[in-house]
Amino acid sequence: MSLPVLVSLPVSLQSVALAAEQSMRTAVAELGDSALAQFAAWPAERLEALRRVMAASDFVLQQSLRDPHMLLQLADDGELERRKAGGEMRQQLQDWLADCASEDDLGSRLRRFRARQQVRIIWRDISRQADLKETCADLSDMADACIDLAYQWLYVGHCEQFGTPIGRRTGQAQHMVILGMGKLGAHELNLSSDIDLIFGYPEGGETEGVKRSLDNQEFFIRLGQRLIKALDAITVDGFVFRTDMRLRPYGSSGALVLSFNALEQYYQDQGRDWERYAMIKARVVGGDLAAGAQLLEMLRPFVYRRYLDFSAIEALRSMKQLIQQEVRRKGMAANIKLGSGGIREVEFIAQAFQLIHGGRDLSLQQRPLLKVLATLEGQGYLPAAVTDELRQGYEFLRYTEHALQAIDDRQTQMLPDNDRDRARVALIVGFDSWQAFHDCLMHWRGRIDWHFRQVIADPDEDESIDADEVVGGDWIPLWEDSQDEESACRQLTEAGFADAQSAWQRLIGLRSSNQVRAMQRLGRERLDAFIPRLLAQTAEHDNPDLVFERVMPLIEAVARRSAYLVLLTENPGALQRLLTLCAGSPWIAEQITRFPLLLDELLNEGRLFSPPQAPELVAELRERLMRIPEDDLEQQMEALRHFKLAHRLRVAASEIAGTLPLMKVSDYLTWLAEAILEEVLALAWRHTQQKYGTPKRIDGTYCDPGFIIVGYGKVGGIELGHGSDLDLVFIHDGDPQAETDGPKSIDSAQFFTRLGQRIIHLLTTQTNSGQLYEVDMRLRPSGASGLLVSSLGAFQRYQENEAWTWEHQALVRARVLVGCEDVAAKFETVRGAVLGRERDLAQLRTEVSEMRAKMRDNLGTRATQAGMADNAFDAAQAFDLKQDAGGIVDIEFMVQYAALAWSHEHPSLLEFTDNIRILEGLEQIGVLASEYVGLLQEAYKTYRSAAHRQALQKQPGVVSGDQFHEQRRSVMRIWQTLGLS
Template sequence: MTAPGRRSSTFTRLLRHGFTDPSAAERLLDSPDLTPLRNDPVLLEALGATADPDLALTGLVRLTEAQPSDADRRELLDTLIAAKPLRDRLLGVLGASAALAEHLARHPGDWQVLVTYEPRDLHPEVEEFERALAEATDPVSLRVAYRRCLLSIAARDVCGTTDLAQTAAELADLATATLRAALALAAAEAPQDAEQCRLAVIAMGKCGGHELNYVSDVDVIFVGESADGADEGKALQAATRLASHMMRICSETTVEGSIWPVDANLRPEGRNGPLVRTLSSHVAYYQRWAKTWEFQALLKARPVAGDLELGAEYVAALRPLVWKAAERENFVADVQKMRRRVVENIPVSEVDRQLKLGPGGLRDVEFAVQLLQLVHGREDAALRSGTTLDALQALAAGGYVGRTDAAQLDAAYRFLRSMEHRIQLYRLRRTHLVPEDDADLRRIGRSLGLRADPVAELTREWKRHSSVVRRLHEKLFYRPLLDAVAQLAPGEARLSAGAARERLIALGYADPASALRHLEALASGVTRAAAIQRTLLPVLLGWFADSADPDSGLLNFRKVSDALGKTPWYLRLLRDEGAAAENLARVLSAGRLAPDLLMRAPEAVALLGDGDGGSGLEPRSRAHLEQEVLAAVRRADNAVQAVTAARGMRRRELFRTAAADIVDSYGTETKPAEADQGALVDRVGAAVSDLTAATLAGTLRAVVREGWGDTLPTRFAIIGMGRFGGHELGYGSDADVLFVHEPREGVDDQEAAAAANRVVAEMRRLLQIPSADPPLLIDADLRPEGKSGPLVRTLNSYAAYYRRWSLGWESQALLRAEPVAGDDELGARFIELIDPLRYPARGLEEDAVREIRRLKARMESERLPRGADPKLHTKLGPGGLSDVEWTVQLLQLRHGAHEPGLRTTRTREALAAARAAGLIGDEDAEILDEAWVLATRVRNAVMLVRGRAGDTFPSDPRELGAVGRYLGYEPGHVGDMLDDYRRTARRARGVVDELFYGG
């Protein structure tokens, strides 16, 4: 027994040396096996220097207990006392890795590999690892030998004998030796297969780049050829058997565990492609079918096992294709898309702890470096290293990356990779997540030399380095070099076009050569216009670059400038009214719709600068629009001219609405983006609906005037339905309508019907005549009997139909009915007719409610487009427009007769009225409103960006980025946008399930 006083002194010393459980440590030191070490102050110093002294001491006790004899135990302890290098190595490993401590306990003689301390031992290469693995005769012994080698690598690592880059290279060399040993075992079991074929193993990823982790999949590609004239088909079969066997040896779990998975999914066609291909087959695939990311992956390809001559032929054949990858269409966009996809697939709960894949993580450094390599490495062979840090150093030396930026990225990458190594080393498990437990964080921090307050220091350093990586990744990945290009004189632009082009490719321009030509065309010469352009362009280019597609912004600006360059007010407007220039830049780079509308009438640029803050973008009232279009009809010589004028007015006003939407969504230097997204949606819906109503009113007047003069034989009204009747039209919406007429006194019913049908047919024809103006499609499928029913009915016919045959869905559809054009009095009588149907006095019977629910469920299951992601479908997906609208409409059908506020065609107004009446809770109403507004905003954004309507997010990364910018997300954050949409829709669906489906 130890005296109390002495015990207290030991306890204090243990605490001072970093033990977190000194009492347990004291008991372990009192064990008989450690008698020679009990009072050795050097041992306590060595234990205190480890990442986790408690873990190191526990591992040491287990190792001594596991020694097969007293003599072996004495040898271990005597060597430990006498040899500082062994002491530091062994205790360092035991304090950092519970997994390697477990290995030593199972194989107590393996500590001997840590005794040697000579220069040649500091950086072993593949051949030395091969010798260490040579005695393995089966997967079990290979696993043991592999762990023994890993033990020596880890010892050098934790003692600081090797730095991060050297450790990663040694791990890659050990993997190389292991692949060779596994292939030799496979060949020994099937010598006939080995004789028939040549098989080369190509390392990819971190193994290929000499920067492997402690625990990682080892990515490979296999190349096979026939040997000595053997049949190629049989040779490939033999090679496939050998490759598969080699993979199993490395990947399968034995009594000693597994080594690591061998992953061949980077091969052509991935999992669906053959495991082994001939060299010619590989070359043909990469020449014809390979995607951008596959060339990016080939940056790190190197032959490591099997027929190294064949492997060298593989690399030599494909390397030229790698350095042409940047010339591919959408190259930068593809690289950016790949990075975004990685981030988007991270579970939300893990994003903030991801060292590798998350924003500011290791992959951000690797992607930025690889992008610059692929761009500049075509001309500069010094950049063609497969190792990230070597490539980064070469980029800095060549001037492609600033020295300060490169140094910061290097330091951050080394720190983050060192964290990753220490995390994996503890249990030898494949993970890239920073642990949350303080004990784990303390061990990691101490292993990295952070001793004062390991947890706080580690967290602070991690966040600091991640922030640096994120900032520099954004800079290199998304920010074009604008000022330098914009301010080049024409001669300088030609002289430096090559360098500028390469930098623009790397930093975001899809077609920098064209961009440089546009700049020269706009700013060259000695004219006043050129001088103003040289003043404007640096600023404009900055605004273009803030969009998802700066190239299109610049191209569109050149087109507008070419069209209006000789107009005296154009450049003065841009120069003297800052809002006009910035508004124009936002509009021209936000997508296709607004620029397309503008190109058809470039003089509409004047709308962008009319008054302070761009008040020319304020939408005009329906009365004002109708007055203008009816005046144009009166001036026209015929109906075609009249409708052409009406469509021209519609085009201009669509541009006004779209431009205002873009400017207010993006915000400007002088005007921040509006916070009320609902107000933006309401403004667009009302403006487009008013514009459509005015266009129909003008077209109706033109048709009547040409066919009948001042008076049509029948009174005629157009009833808006759906989003048209609800004042909720989007940019690409059709006009859902019903047509109703009533013969004038003394007019035969057949004559009246013929006139009404002729009006409808002529209106539809005139509005769809091919022209530069966008067509307006009239859809009357919501009429009684649908497509099989007559296009036009009399008011009495509607009354008879609804009295006898009306279905529940028709009453629901009539909730959005509102007169939009034609005879006002007839339209009002139609509303009087349908009000009892859409607001039934006794509400809805349960049978009717069940039928509505059944129809809704059927629509969800049958109408969603094949292949569409339901969670991102804004109309029919869970929590989308249909969910919200049907829920609101069910409330209207049930309670509209008794709640006047519900008698509106507008979804948001009806929802607010239901909330005010207590029919829906405040929180539920807010959730539904938010989801409806967001889904509508997405649909508007898709139309603005793509120039055609769509109900889901675009798949093209540049278009997706433009949608994100419209919705207020910064470049590189479309994953956040999609996550936010899913979250909003999911919450809305929960409310719908409760209110519509009854829980």
Template sequence: MTASDPTSSAAGTTAEIQPGQYGAGATGQPLCDMACGAFATTAATGPEPVDFEGHVLYSASYSHYARRVLLARPELPGIVSAAAAQPLTRAWMSERLKALQEPSADMEESVKRALRRLRAEVMCVAIERDLRGHATLAEVTGAMTDLAELCIQHGLAMLGDDLAATYGRPVGEQSGEVQELVVVGMGKLGGRELNVSSDIDLIFLYDEDGETAGGTRSLSNHEYFIRLGRRLINLLADVTGDGYVFRVDMRLRPNGDAGPLACSFGMLEEYLVVQGREWERYAWIKGRVVSALDTPHAERTAALLARLTTPFVFRRYLDYGVIAAIRSLHAQIRSEAAKRSGGLAGHGVNQRSFNIKLGRGGIREIEFMAQVFQLIRGGQDPALRVRPTLEVLAVAVDRGLLPAAQAAQLCDAYRFLRQLEHRLQYRDDAQTHHLPTTPEEQLAVAQMMGCADWAALTARLAALQEPVAQQFEATFSDPDASPCEALWPGLVLEDQQARTTQDGPDQSGPDTEVSPCQRLQDAGFTDCTGLLDRLRAIATSLRYRALSESSRVRFDQLVNRALDLAARQKDADSTITRFIDFLEAISRRASYLSLLSEYPQAMDRVAHTLHASRWAAAYLTRHPQLLDELLDSDALAGAPDWPAFRRRLAERLLAADGQIEQQMDILRREHHAETFRILLQDLQGLLTVEQIADRLSDLADAMLEATLETVWRQLATRHCDTPRFAVIAYGRLGGKELGYASDLDIIFLYEDEHERAPDVYAAYARRLITWLTSHTAAGSLFDVDMRLRPNGAAGLLVTSFDAFRRYQLREGDNTAWVWEHQALTRARFCAGDAAIGARFEALRDEILRQPRDAAALRDEIVQMRGKVAEGHPNPTPLFDLKHDRGGMVDIEFTVQYLVLLHSGTHPQLTRNAGNIALLREAGELGLIDAPLAVQVGDAYRQFRALQHQLRLDGQGQARVPAEQVAEQTAHVRALWQAVFGAG
């Protein structure tokens, strides 16, 4: 077999189970107790335990292998009996290895013998503890993994010393450092879940080329490591009178059997970039250095290996193309398993040769379902890069990718199958995953699983495997991609042929065939000529011609589906235009084409989104990575969990610490995704305008907080661990009335007596603005407006709290204007140091409650309202919802006037509760007519809803026919007249 053969059992990967973490039921029982009943109860119907001169052992009665080993070594029953009283540990193995290694002139032979005898002892203790129900699955797999690592590391140390006598040590030609063989454990070994008769899949690597030094002869490093690797394989796999330690499989190395036994990191990197196959990505998920890591060189090379393999395994984008790849790989593996078992694998648990690993509902299907989450999303979410299958499933539940009930079914089946796998292998120390065929073997295995008979075991097995198989088939089934009517690309080809045949001078009159344009019209499109021109342009474009064959097939399917979905909408022409813009934008991203091909429901939701809103269509086209959000039905219906969102965002930013570009992209992707979820709920009519604004404001607060923390960690000039720095929100963010594309009106305050504080916080503020406003590969985050800081654009970027207090309280020559106090009515602390935030809120309350002259204040606000109107002229006959008289600005200025004038006697007005609530409060206090206050509040709500809808429709100016809002504007004008006495 070569490295390109994905059907080998070595090509797949399995799960990591950390000691003590998994393998027991919810009550802490061993898995055999969860299966068919307590082992001790059913064991009475099976063979009697064997008594070795007072050492009573179940292992000898159920395992032919254990019985042979125990009879061959008279001292072994006592060792096993004593060791079985405690969990297996690496420390115990190390002590036993020292005791077993005898002085000898042939050190290699002595080590061979000691390792094989150690393996026999570990096996017998594991079998004994497991069959007595004392060992969890994690203990058994962890013990076998510890044994493999101990043997590899002990063997490398002995063989290295032996080779040094002749060749010295390998030295890097660039660094001059002594080089070490880097042994990478793949598959079960890499995942720390070796079964009791598992092969170990290894890859041998080294860092630098060079030559050995210090010996009587010299070898190139390449030759040295190949020689060392061969001797290590022989040490572990050679069958002697004491058996073997582990079978070693080297076929996962670059180029498989055709490649060199040991390769350099440079060779590995080139191979992964140029030749790395899809199935090798699955294998490298589990890759882990298993040679000694207690030297600086070893730690450095392990980190280098991670940097080489992580980009190969985990794509930076959402990689839905892996679904089809895993589907294909699984089909090949299932076919190969069927051939090996006479065509019966996968037909059911009662078939004579059913394979619990590769068969339907088997171990491999559970592993694939975990790996699909890792491969699709692991590039963006480091939490999914863990190795254990059960841990991956737990992360998937935590991230909302997998329902908890489905994950529980998969975990129960996985634990059961892994325990059953061990019992099949305990019998004869054979690498088997096939159920037994003889009644005697069947009964023994059933009893080992705690079941009374074979029928009870197979019934339990079937009950666990069927949900696994159903989930697997639902995940990896090939969706029906055929459209209702295949209009593309055949339609354009027909059009081109018709144009060619009509070029001759003897052609006259229309075609008797239905024209392509007519077919589009019949499908439901009005502007069929424009649509046909657009489709023709795509067919002849370089972008379309440059697509790979698989991408073109998917693109063609999606265009047909888009035509079909758009034709069902009332505005089919505008919907298909948006659809084509979107599909062209994603055409070069195979993963997005794969997602829409694999998940028809996502395509349906795309159609709804594109139809519902021009702004939403443009947003999705700019950020196609948001397609992933269309698959999460729960997230599309539920309210945001902001504490969980903040934790998840902090985890991802911390995992990318020091990688500025990646962290900026993380912030943008998370913000876009959460915005899109709000948008989708909005388009479904699930949210009011107030709820949308609240959620967008809460999201902005969370993004600001995360950015503050991340940028401070990056700041080289920082003088303390936590900045005494706060962000104050004004305007729409301050009033929690943020829209989808609103700027952030913010200012920065600090309170810090350190002598370097002004310079440090100024640099910090500049960096913050850069992080918030820069356009990266993931798009933009926010536009920021800092003009509301003291002295506006001419003022300092960041202000000390004391200077801000004096400015606002008008102490000294440099003082705030009335309009700046107006702005304070919609200001609030939103991120940063909570103590500064509390002081700001207290100061705001103090300022708003200052006594003011009613006439002077009225004149100032009326004058300011006039300036705002002059700055926003409206030459159209339409009514501008925000700026025209009788609109939103009139309402806002009226509320601000009432707050500034009356808060001294009515402190409840200082609450930043929003214009509608403050109007109602003012009406209830008798400051304005109460019924009119309610009517104006309703008008404000109506204006905001209309403004919101117009923005979703892609209109830059929020203007409507005046008669549409005549009643509302009349109420607003009446209130303005009552308060200000002016028109």
């Protein structure tokens, strides 16, 4: 929502305002005539703001009457009417403490500084000169400055008294690390917030420089106690910040300060779900910033699990239930933070997604709630309409929270129960009456609560059904083995299972397996909750036996990793989509079983069946990799593989659902490969360049990178299928005689060879998520015996003088996938010159026909030659879609033959590398009749569609011989028309 509007002072507060202004004048007058003159010279706008602020906030009135000089000085410095610059708050406090002489003096100065800033912040908030973002930032900056500068001041005196703490391992002086949690950590502090802190120090050791040394832990415990006293103790000057240390390990009973090792060990062994929730917002707010960054990196695996962690929802649900019980017990329904539809529910929604997905989606690893909501929308986790309502509702509640706390600088989120404070709250939030404000408040609380229930609610809680009814409840006795085998099989048969005995034995085998017997209680409870749901949804399919057979390997594989079971239990839609995809394709079922992390893709139906366009693929992958440290190769490789697996699944799902036609499937799979290759090249280049320096071209300029990856075959022809490998050729434009400019220099030829090796390593290495692609480099000059990477000149000479006709055929489908634009343009020139030269057509026909005959003999079925002889096909003989006569390769050879035969007259034939558009070009120049082109295009698409279906069914590209007779005859007739044999 935008900044609340200014409304007129209500009648009930006008007298308060006038009395406050008069009291202020009296207090100023006591300072002397000059102060009174300064006050009297205030502009009308500031006086109007004064009346408004004094009427709304007893705290500002009391502070101003106590120290009117402070308010005059704020006005004279212009601080009431301007936003603070970055770092200004810290600099002001630093100046304020410059000549601080004692610990008592430190406490006094901190409190007076806080009072001054608090008056300024409330003034700007109530007078509408600051929005929510500025107010929270100022309060957080003030806390950061107070914590760190107090610590730095105390540390010096503490070292003088007890010695300097030295690390036993490093021998370096040690500083404490102060973590800010909650709203402080997220830079979202409210007007009267306490601060949640955790203290740590890097390593054990002892102090040095004094007669009697102290253990480092004891040193920092005493220092921490002094810091808390400086901030938290209430004196005649008030307090700085109420300081809460209960979020530390073991809570109030734990040591005040722990070493990094102890912290890591605690969170690894004993950390609880609510501590993960709290640690999301942890930020270093004081002490050793560099060591603090290391600590947070150490704790990151505790907070963000690498797998999908739907157990987080269970934890958040339990936490919310405890809060609701407390709210009911204490009668806190009017609490806008903890009550229904309150601030905490918005935080729970955001952090549920962070805990579930944050380990894999690094964009969710951030602290500010509004930024998390924006990311949830941008990444497709929540619709824009939902995040917009959550954002507006949250901002309204935070403005209300500030209004409640501005009245008396009191840490409260309870709505007032008296008319004066109600009028104040309505005024501050921008309403003419309490009723109007309250109606708006209840609207937003209702919307937040509704959205909260959609995300956090138990899937068994459905108001439309009997509260005692459980999803899949009819199947619980069968799974729990509380009925005999005959009754169990009868139930399965009645549910539509054709082979009930096999299904029953599979379930018995799972339940009695060693892995299930060894499960901990929580995991077993999750499995027991899931299996009845699985059976209930499986029974809804037309062929439950097939679905059950394909999905059970996945369930058996993840039974011990119960977070995946929670995912499917918590998301009935995801389970439904899983079963539908498994029913449609055993290949998909196998992929998800091998890589259960793909279950994440089933959560968002819209995203699952709508793969992104090429530019979006490139941008998404680049964004993912940008969030990974440059030197973390393992994580980069995993990110690339997960990206490929996820998007390949989305394409396959879309093909099964019928939302993507064949040509688009190949387009998407090819775009996916290109996006991955672009990032692989960038990673390989960066690594090789860092190691050896930058190579040079012949003209002396640096390569940038002077390298291209050329795709042949299916990737070159934009015709990739599921599981296709990549036919690649690497070409560079470096000077083979020149050396790189790095400390470990090598010649350019070696550099580009190692770059190529690095690329192949990144693509083919097996990790936990498999390999990216199988790579075939045999189409490079001289094949397997040739250099891994060729210079452009060597490539050209080979193609012009040594290449066979079949290699020129392959070049028809070659195109630059990624790399240097100017080298790509030179490659296209070479390709055009090689393919566009005039050829002896008779010799060309002979060479193409002979090569095709060899392929049929070696790769086709036994019946293919007989079929060619008389155009008759034996229905009992299988048909190889690719290699048999009248199949895919015949069409590809005809296209390649035609391109080689006539491109010297018609260079436009070389513009495209895919068969469909080359055929269109042949029709346009009149080489092939429209009828022939149409027949070939339709046959080609029909064959490829069948091959895709076979791949999704985990079947080879061979179909029964009673199919595609008309297409085969047409292809063979056109083959003969072109004079090929």
